[in-house]
Amino acid sequence: MDAEEWNRRYAAAALVWSAEPNRFAAAELDGLPPGRALDLASGEGRNALWLAGKGWQVTAIDYARVAVDKGRERAGQDGLDVDWVVGDVLAYQPPAEGFDLVLIAYLQLPPDQMAQVWALAARAVAPGGTLFAIGHDRANLTDGTGGPQDPDLLWTPEELTRTLVADGLTVDRAERVRREVTTDEGVRHAVDTLVRAHAPIPDLP
Structure with missing residues (x-):
């Protein structure tokens, strides 16, 4: 969906997503010392607000x-301080090495984007900073529920690991995780890709 379609969806409900942070993000990031964080495609800001409440200086961008x-x-x-940015993540130019944490949650775009x-x-x-990503996994098409139905928009731990390593990060965790989803037919499970990586600290000369 484009920005206007998302605007209409967000305008149609008090909250499209939960007010609480993503549970995988909260579990993985709770112990990190606060610093500067970037939440890409932040939506209504549930993760950005949670990070700000933990003492992070957060920049949150969504179109x-x-x-x-x-x-x-x-x-x-x-009473939380977040730097809110309306913008397209594809055009956004964050400062190089500017954040101790970069968070991407359920951003499902075509592979080139x-x-x-x-x-x-x-x-x-x-x-030394962290990149944390959680998104719909391709296995969700056959083993899960909800999410995009176009396989090209879905992630896998293996593909994401190769991409992040090629981009210069060290991958610390890459796996499929399952989460409960309440549907009209009862509780079902969705399959997500979870990846946590870090930027290496250069060796001193």
Whole structure:
């Protein structure tokens, strides 16, 4: 969907996504010392707000203005400071090595566009910093529920590992994870790709 379609979707509900952070992101990132964080395609800001509440200096970017406005409103209500940006992640140019954490959650784009996102995300991670990504896995088509039905938009741990290594990161964890989803037919499970990587610290001369 384009930005206007997402704007209409966000305008049609109080919250399209949960107010709580993604549970995998919260579990993986809770112990990191706060620094500068970048939330790419942040939606209504649930992960950005959670990070800000943990003391991170967060920049959150999404091209759906309605979603960004919702995040900004919640931040004001909760007394949280987030740098909200309305913009397309494909055109965004974050500062090189500018963030201790880059977060990407459920950004499902065609392969050529995702390659651009992974490259800019890898460049944005400071030496020793973390990239965390969670998204719909291709196995979800046969073994899960929900999510995009176009296999070209879905991730796999193996493909994402190769991409991030080629972009200069060291992959620490790459696997498929399952999460419960409540449907009209009862509780089902979705299959996601989870990847955590870091930017190596250069050796001193």
